[in-house]
Amino acid sequence: MDSFIAQLNALLTDLYHPVSLPGWMLATLLVLVAASLILMAMYVRHNHGLIKDANQELLMANRRLSLATSVAGVGIWEWEKETDTLLWNPVMFRLYGVQPGEPMSIERMRAWILPDDWQQFKSLLGNMESTDRHEITFAIIRESDGSLRYIHAACYWLYTGRKHRLLGTQMDITEEHAAREKVYREAYQDALTLLPNSRALKSQLRLGLEQTAPGRMQGLFFIDLDGFKKVNDTLGHDIGDLLLKGAAGRMRQIIRQQDRVYRLGGDEFVVWIADVPDQDIHVLETIANKLIDTLSKPFQFDEVRAQVSASIGIARYPQQSSDMESLLKAADEAMYLAKRGGKNAFAHYSTPASAASGSPAADAVPE
Template identity: 35%
Template sequence: MGDRDAAMAAIRSVYRITGRINTGTTLAETLQLIVDAVVDGTGFAVAVVNYLHPEGEYEAIALAGSEEARATLLGTRYPAAELDAYLGRTEAWGQLRYLSHERHSDHIHSWVPEAVPGLEDVPEEERWHPLDALFAPLRAPDGELVGILGVDLPADGRRPGPLQRELLEMLAAQAGIAINNANLVEALQRERRHLAASEEAFRLAFTGAGTGMCMLGLAGATQARMTRVNPALCELLGRTEAELLELRIADLLHPDDLDMARLAFAAATTGKATQVRDYEIRCVRGDGAVIWVATTLSIVAGPPAFGILQVQDITERKAAEADLVRRASRDPLTGLANRDALAAPLAAAVRRAHSGRGTGVLLFCDLDDFKSVNDTLGHDAGDAVLVAVAQRLCALVRPGDTVARLGGDEFVVLATDLPGTDAAGLAALVDRVERAVSAPVVHDGHVLRVRVSVGAAVIDDTVLDAGAALRLADRAMYQVKGARRGRGMTDRVTAHGERSGAPGGIPLLWLAES
């Protein structure tokens, strides 16, 4: 599995698990669901939530992963100032707080696990020490601190990397919202016990909720309107209460998401029992900005039936997911597409050729003199050459073409919809690539020069798939490189796909240029 697939699988797992933490009916149950989700989804063996009571005291209410830790920590209370001072010794890791064993203090009652065995070959600075600790503040949607999540014992015995930290941050953000919702629910229950009018209790919880909420009639997805909205929803959508009550739900959605909304609404309103559905969809704010929101639609059976919609802004989360996808599909040095990202446009070019909509060309480019640059001037100079080559190749192509770095000093250029793929046209294309790459690169007072061996593969209806196209271009490149080393009579090779019945394997067209 590639980096991109692993990252997305981890994110999907965390968000699938976090869906469970909102199913608790009490604060204690919600807190236990949170620590269970952390242990299940983030790679830590132990998790504890220190809940911040309104009177300013932390209490270890929920713990997962270790019966010994449970017996040691559960029920322990800490004055807020004391635990906050302890956390002041930590190092900021984004939203997380890392306490290394060098800064450990015995002033706070804690549980110390056994060292993870079998890590003798892991450098000391990468190991997770038994006295190490990692904390994540848990905050309500309005930023108020509601607790501290502590984790211990990474499954691999190492200090967590960026992805594991980011996943923990995501889960902690959802946990803060779940705790806030549980507090609201319990507050509502307390109000109901003290107020004779249940409508007044609902109004207090509804209006004061940090999450956007509305009540809506069920006139169908395109005609449904909100009958009641809270201030948080007005702020989220950038519209007044009067504006929201005048608009249909469909008026607030991105046009491209209307069909999905109709299907989702129909699914949620089917049946007589109370229905709860979660969706992610795009909305258009009053200022025209497009935002992503996570919605929970609860259908309450009538008569008359009505819906309660909870809305949370997840635009930043969506941007973070997109950034993870982008980083997983890009070469970190040059910013070019990597091998995984090349697969889709290359497969599309093969399909296009097979459907008779045009041929393409794949150039496999290997730098001839790159090793000598690294060996004589170091990797900084080599990196400068690679970046310069990437920029020059990008400058040669059109917007619809693709430049990728496969690794090391290997690049490919995928050009589609060419005016022609005849020998002269290909030679001209290769010439432009060779001239661009061979231009000098100035770095740190040195003038660096490299040459490039280019193998060209014509992508026509005889090329079976993307892998075959790469192999053709790669083979052609090695023919060029071998001929140059042997001072042969050619320095260009163009490979064509094998047609049925062609003798001798893959025929090669040699352009005689010494």
């Protein structure tokens, strides 16, 4: 535009030069210049209108998006890695219980994310080479009221040529999470003791057996509480229920962190001793003896005293079984051998081949 005006000024200067053009030519040039100016003004005005309309449409689109995300409860966040700049829309502030407009940072977010979930969130922040869609669920402690909330985040990494940006959404799924937990509890948790039930045992044990490494074994204890029926008959079912819950708690305190206790029903429990070197049978026996010792101690409920003992059958995978069903059956058979041997003891299962060769089917070891 400046160049055109400069050229026009030069032309006008020439037109007023002493050696001037004929009148008709001068009139023609002036008409052309006027027409050009009119066309240029129309062009600028037209484009200015287009730009104004585009800006207006963009503003309206942003307002629609903001309204939609607000109504849907969708938080939008963007993090620029190189500058550590974190941007939130208004919904994000509500999700975390923070005053709108407060400066945000990843380090500040870390203070709200539970420690057990921070590692997966941190991995997401470092995975900037991936262009795939990432989804994670994590728990936070909401700043405004201290409540525990579950957040589902979906995001993409974008590279603009010089900077990496993580752009995504977050939603509060606490209610959905609670509903799923309720369904899981009803399907996989014993209502009385809160231990995993038989369905959970079969689901988890099958996977555990498939993952057994060479040179390792899985141990399975089948446990029956001796004398429990007498407690129920003489002291009542309420005391019996308290005893079952107490027994579950004692067993959880004895086993290792990687082991699991399950209630099958009644007074029958299963303990899965996970991932033991295949020659370390003494590890299984040590845990079995500790379980027998803790379960044989009296249970005190106010003025009522109750006492039981435990018979434990021990079976091993893959040495004594080929799958989950045969492992459970072997441990069950060994438990009945322990009972026949005098109760309050454990017994190892032996394969039918061992029994046929003259060895006893199981070795009952009294406490």
